[in-house]
Amino acid sequence: MATVSATNPYAGLTTTTATGTTPASGNSQEIAGNFQQFLLLLTTQLKNQSPLDPLDTNQFTQQLVQFASVEQQLKTNTSLSTLVAGAKASTASSAAGLVGSNVTVDGSSAVFTNGAASWSLNPAKAAASAILNIKDSTGTTIATQTKALAAGQQTFTWDGRTANGNLAAAGTYTLAVTARDAAGQSVPVATDVSGTVNSVDMTGETPVLVIGANRVPLSGLKSIGQ
Template identity: 55%
Template sequence: MPVDATGSSTSATSATTTSRSTLASNFDTFLTLLTTQLRNQNPLDPLDTNQFTQQLVQFAGVEQQLQTNDTLGALLAATQTSQAATALGLVGKSVTADGDTTLLDDGAATWKLNAPSAASATVEIRNASGALVATRTVDLDYGDQDFTWDGKTTSGADAPEGLYSIVVTAKDAAGSTVSVTSEIAGTVDGVDLTTGTAVLTIGDLRVPLSSLKHIRTAAAN
C-alpha cells in the first residue's frame, strides 16, 4: 500500500518534476543564446569559451542532483512501504517495547522493570499531563520483574483510565544510585501511518517500531 498520507512523497515528486522542467527550459534557452552568439561573434574578439564551459558544467551538476533526488525519493518510498507492511503484520501480536508510559485499564497498569542489582526504589506515577498521582515504594530484585499499579491515587481514589508514566529512583544497599530501565507490553490493535512513519497503537498508546524488544503471538481468549 502507498505510504503518502502526509502528501510528502507526492509533493517531492511534483517538486522534482517542476525543477526538471525548469532546468530543461533554461538549458534550451542557454543553447539558443550560445549558438546565436557564436554565429554572430566578432572574429577579432571571440567569445570566452571558458565561461560557456563552466555554465555547461553547472547545468550538468544540477541535473545530476535531480537524478540523485529521484533515487533517494524512490528508496524512501520503498522503505516506508516495507515498514508499513511490517507494522501491519504485527496487528494482533503481543509486543514488549522500551518505554515508561502505559495504559491503565480495568484498574491495573503494568510496567516491566530491569534492575542491574537488588535495590530499594521509589516509583512515581504521573498522568498524561505530568501531574503526580501516586507514589509507591518497592524492593527490586536483580534482573527483570513486573511492577503493577492498582490504579489507586495517593488519596486512595480510583484514577481514571488512560495513559500513565513512571519515574523510578532506586538505590542499592550501599546507598548508590541504581539505574532502572522500564518496558511496556500490550497487544497491537492498529497502525498509525499519518506521520509517514509506521507507529503501532495499543489503545491510546503509541509505540514506535524502533522501540520493540519482543514480539509474540497473542494468547487466545
C-alpha cells in the same frame, strides 16, 4: 519575443511557467524544478554573445559541466523520492503484519495524541520519590512531575501540559525517570512494555503500535513473540 543585450545575454529574458511569466532571475527553486530552463539560458547565451568578446572556451566547458551536474541532480532527486516512497510502503506493510503478535517494546517513548500519552512503569521496589521528566524530540525537558511510585507494573498518563501550562503538540515524547526509596537509595524503573498489538496507527509519519493503553512508535520494537 525576448530581446537580449550583447553585453548581458540574460537581459530581458523571461521564462514561462505553469503560473505565468516570471523573470529569469526569479525563484531558484522554480528554475531547478524545470530542467528546460537551464537549456534555454545556455542556448540564449550562445546565440547572443558579443562578436567582439565571444564566450571563452574554458567558460563554455565549465557551463556544460554545470549543466550536466544539474541534470544528474534532478534525476537523483527523483530516484530518491521513489526510494523513500517504496521504503515507507514496505515499513507500513511490515507493521500491519504485527497485529495480533505478542511484542516487547521500549516504553520510554510514547505518542501524545487525543489529549494523553501513557507509559508503563515497573519500579523494582516502592519509590518514595520519583522525578518524571517528559522530553520532546530534541531531548529538551518540557514537563516535570514528582510523585511516589508503588512497586510493580503501573501506568503513568501525561495530559500534555508543559511546564509553562501550554498544551504540547501531537507527536512522540520520551519519559526519563529518576526514583529513590525512603532511604535515598536509587530505584531502577523499567519502562519496557509487553503485550499484544491490538492495531497499528499509520496516520502519522511513522507507524505506531497500539498495545492496550500504550501507543509506541514502531522504532521502539525490541522483540516479537509467538
